[in-house]
Amino acid sequence: MDAPSIGPLEKKYVLRALREGFVSTYGPYVGFFEKEFAAFVQEGYPVAVQSGTAALHLALHQLGVGAQDEVIVPALTFIASANPIVYVGAKPVFVDVDPLSWNISIEDIEKKITPKTKAIIAVHLYGNCCDISRLVKVARKHKLFLVEDATESLGSRFAGRHTGSFGDYGCFSFNGNKTVTTGGGGLVLCRSVPAAEHLRLVVNQARPGVEYTHTEVGFNYRMTNLEASLGLAQLERLNGFVRKKSLFREIYTQGTIGLPVCLQKEYAQAESCFWLNAMTFENAKIREKAQEVLKSAGVPFRRIFAPISESLPYGWADKKSLLNTYDIYDRGLCLPSSVVNTEKSIHDVCKAIQKVFA
Numbered sequence: 071m072d073a074p075s076i077g078p079l080e081k082k083y084v085l086r087a088l089r090e091g092f093v094s095t096y097g098p099y100v101g102f103f104e105k106e107f108a109a110f111v112q113e114g115y116p117v118a119v120q121s122g123t124a125a126l127h128l129a130l131h132q133l134g135v136g137a138q139d140e141v142i143v144p145a146l147t148f149i150a151s152a153n154p155i156v157y158v159g160a161k162p163v164f165v166d167v168d169p170l171s172w173n174i175s176i177e178d179i180e181k182k183i184t185p186k187t188k189a190i191i192a193v194h195l196y197g198n199c200c201d202i203s204r205l206v207k208v209a210r211k212h213k214l215f216l217v218e219d220a221t222e223s224l225g226s227r228f229a230g231r232h233t234g235s236f237g238d239y240g241c242f243s244f245n246g247n248k249t250v251t252t253g254g255g256g257l258v259l260c261r262s263v264p265a266a267e268h269l270r271l272v273v274n275q276a277r278p279g280v281e282y283t284h285t286e287v288g289f290n291y292r293m294t295n296l297e298a299s300l301g302l303a304q305l306e307r308l309n310g311f312v313r314k315k316s317l318f319r320e321i322y323t324q325g326t327i328g329l330p331v332c333l334q335k336e337y338a339q340a341e342s343c344f345w346l347n348a349m350t351f352e353n354a355k356i357r358e359k360a361q362e363v364l365k366s367a368g369v370p371f372r373r374i375f376a377p378i379s380e381s382l383p384y385g386w387a388d389k390k391s392l393l394n395t396y397d398i399y400d401r402g403l404c405l406p407s408s409v410v411n412t413e414k415s416i417h418d419v420c421k422a423i424q425k426v427f428a
């Protein structure tokens with residue numbers, strides 16, 4: 071339901087890199103990929119890395135977040151939003167989401183800030199923009215860093231600016247299921263040249279270029295040229311992907327008018343590119359019925375991300391304050407949204423949903 075679109079251009083570019091022998095980190099294509107990415111988002115200084123998870127890890131590392139620090143993260147997201155907090159030795163503090171946008175609740179953030187809070191990770195869930203201007207203000211007011219988990223929101227804009235360009239760092243993913251894929255990969259969008267230069271050093275074992283010289287403890291988090299080549303083809307097609315995603319969103323909106331279902335609501339200044347279209351039903355019973363109907367119609371679907379506080383490593387989290395997170399998980403489903411779908415197949419999904427209420 072979120073398969074990538076791989077065509078002749080991807081094959082051509084990957085074969086070119088193979089022919090030239092640029093398979094690993096040495097070669098020109100990672101730089102080209104960063105340049106094309108910068109041209110798309112029109113802001114910031116991109117550093118391509120191994121995954122979205124690595125991007126988030128690097129952002130926290132670069133901000134100096136560590137032991138004794140707390141980092142605020144929404145409970146309704148993929149677990150990779152939270153794990154990097156533990157990688158740097160800090161403690162995740164899970165906050166609830168807004169019932170309409172399904173994104174991090176600013177009210178709950180303000181309740182959970184303590185003297186130990188160092189940063190906020192804002193996730194643009196399923197591509198829907200957070201209330202990012204307000205989040206920037208909240209972070210500034212409390213002197214906190216703001217990291218955007220934009221792994222699901224490539225192509226989304228808020229007040230005309232791309233998600234990932236508002237926080238101290240913006241993190242992207244090019245995993246196989248995301249809007250743009252490099253097979254597996256990620257990117258950190260930095261706000262300054264020195265930050266990007268430092269990151270480019272640490273992702274490559276902190277090698278300034280002199281043999282066996284390492285200036286600090288680095289990482290092996292560099293993207294490869296094979297991956298970047300695949301990504302270059304995908305970036306050329308990205309505007310088409312974004313158009314198709316907005317068309318699918320429109321079909322879901324029109325196709326469910328009058329039904330007792332709710333799509334994620336956008337904030338006033340958002341122009342979200344929905345990576346996934348998801349909706350809630352009135353209650354868990356109807357969600358289960360929808361699963362039956364979709365299954366018999368041959369429509370793939372998935373549950374909403376389980377609250378992170380349900381996963382074993384984070385079972386200690388206080389769940390009582392995460393009411394909207396649990397409610398959306400209980401009542402929601404994710405629907406086919408990949409660009410390999412046709413308009414007709416999305417109309418057919420809507421027809422199946424209408425049957426739930428027939």
Ligand SMILES: *Cc1c(COP(=O)(O)O)cnc(C)c1O
Pocket residue numbers: 120121122123124147148150151193219221222242243244245255256
């Ligand atoms: C995909 C994803 C990540 C991690 O990206 P990878 O490239 O798979 O490591 C992080 N956060 C969210 C919300 C994601 O959907």
